[in-house]
Amino acid sequence: MKTSTKVAGFVLGLAAVFTLAVGAGALVGPENTTPDTPGDGVVPERDASVAGGSPAGLTATDNGYTFALDTADVDAGTQVPVHFHILDSDGQPVTRYIESHDKQLHLIAVRRDLTEYAHVHPVLDDTGTWTVPLDLDEAGTYRLFADFTPEGGKPLTLGADLQVAGHFDPRPLPPPTATTTVDGYTVTLDGVLVPDQASTMTATVLRDEHPVTDLQPYLGAYGHLVALRATDLGYLHVHPNGHPGDGITPAGPGIDFSVTTPSAGDYRLFLDFRHDGVVRTAEFTLTAGPAPSTGTDTTPAPDRHGH
Ligand SMILES: [Cu+2]
Numbered sequence: 135m136k137t138s139t140k141v142a143g144f145v146l147g148l149a150a151v152f153t154l155a156v157g158a159g160a161l162v163g164p165e166n167t168t169p170d171t172p173g174d175g176v177v178p179e180r181d182a183s184v185a186g187g188s189p190a191g192l193t194a195t196d197n198g199y200t201f202a203l204d205t206a207d208v209d210a211g212t213q214v215p216v217h218f219h220i221l222d223s224d225g226q227p228v229t230r231y232i233e234s235h236d237k238q239l240h241l242i243a244v245r246r247d248l249t250e251y252a253h254v255h256p257v258l259d260d261t262g263t264w265t266v267p268l269d270l271d272e273a274g275t276y277r278l279f280a281d282f283t284p285e286g287g288k289p290l291t292l293g294a295d296l297q298v299a300g301h302f303d304p305r306p307l308p309p310p311t312a313t314t315t316v317d318g319y320t321v322t323l324d325g326v327l328v329p330d331q332a333s334t335m336t337a338t339v340l341r342d343e344h345p346v347t348d349l350q351p352y353l354g355a356y357g358h359l360v361a362l363r364a365t366d367l368g369y370l371h372v373h374p375n376g377h378p379g380d381g382i383t384p385a386g387p388g389i390d391f392s393v394t395t396p397s398a399g400d401y402r403l404f405l406d407f408r409h410d411g412v413v414r415t416a417e418f419t420l421t422a423g424p425a426p427s428t429g430t431d432t433t434p435a436p437d438r439h440g441h
Contacts, residue, residue: 189396190291191279191369198223201280201292204263210300213267218294220262220280227262230285235353235373239282242360243268243296246275246367247304248402251415253360273300277367291369307364307400310419317414318342321405327395327422334375335359337389337405337416345387351378352408357389364400364419395422 194201204217220228220239231238241264243252249272256266270276276296283289313322318341325335337357339346349356355377361370375390376383386409395401403418 189363189368189370190281191277191293192366194292194294196290196292197288199228199284199287199290199292200225201278201294203278203294203296206295207297207299208270210270210273210298212269212271214270214298216256216266216268216278216296218256218264218278218280220264220282220284220292222284228284229258229260229262231258232283232285234281234283234289235355235358237353239264239280240371241266242279242281242369242371243276244279244362244367244404245272246277246295248307248362248364248367249305250274250276251360251404251417253358253404253406253415270296270298273298273302274304279369281371291371293367293369307402308417308419310400310421312418312420314416314418316416317412319346319409319414319416321407321416321418323403323405323416323418323420325393327393327401327420329395329398329422329424332392332394335391335393337391337407338387339389339407339409340387341409346409347384347386348409349386349389350408350411352406352413354378356383356385356407357391358406359391359393360404360406361393361395361401362404363396364402368396370395398422398424 200221202219202221204219208214208216222228237255238258239256241254241256243254244250252268254266254268256264258264276298277293278296279291279293281291312324313320315321320340320343322338323335324338325333327333327335337359339349352358355373357374359372361372362368370393372391372393374383375392378385389407400419400421403420405416405418406413407416
């Protein structure tokens with residue numbers, strides 16, 4: 135069948151470009167730096183909304199696509215069914231997507247005070263309705279990020295708010311810390327976030343103080359790092375340098391990421407990693423300081439008086 139052949143071509147093309155990018159160590163920055171025209175063999179274009187500009191996820195509509203929640207408010211509870219659509223510029227539900235990291239769409243849900251984080255994978259029906267059960271025991275306003283690539287479009291991350299009714303106890307942003315524990319694992323995030331510059335961050339995973347060297351791939355990577363800017367929940371999704379099975383990337387204890395933060399300020403970072411068959415999330419607060427003012431700036435200042 136012609137259509138499926140074409141789709142297979144797209145997917146193969148995407149896989150090829152993706153592999154090349156990883157091989158060159160170029161998989162840097164947010165997920166939406168993946169190619170916008172998979173299969174064409176063109177050099178991937180970076181999303182201009184990220185490099186040196188705004189992070190993703192700050193709007194519900196971008197590039198003609200809209201993230202529309204069927205219901206914008208629900209009662210607190212466990213496994214609350216959430217339905218939504220991705221609409222095209224004609225208001226029609228999108229039914230065809232290009233897979234990225236094994237999924238057609240990744241949904242991140244986080245309460246706006248940067249607690250209650252979840253990264254889940256909704257199910258699509260053939261009318262274009264996405265459905266996912268979310269644990270929303272804690273009331274408050276949640277930011278939902280839909281991270282996807284529509285067939286024939288570029289990768290996008292759109293954001294929308296979901297109001298969860300009930301008694302709301304906002305919590306302050308946890309103080310900056312580069313080390314955190316989850317389920318007996320201690321994870322340290324080394325490196326310095328510098329606004330507008332790529333910096334290498336290394337997550338090191340210990341279990342009961344022993345280095346973990348048999349991390350398992352989760353959605354095609356040893357780690358998925360989501361960074362949210364504390365002020366507005368601007369969204370960065372970063373994947374590690376290297377990938378499982380490339381012969382050079384170790385399965386821990388260290389996972390290297392190349393992170394470019396869009397501005398100075400506080401960020402909450404969520405690292406998903408898989409070990410012993412369980413995906414866990416380590417959470418950090420880091421502050422991106424001002425760029426170093428001495429010695430490192432090799433960019434000549436623009437000559438405003440030039441004649
Ligand atoms: Cu995902």
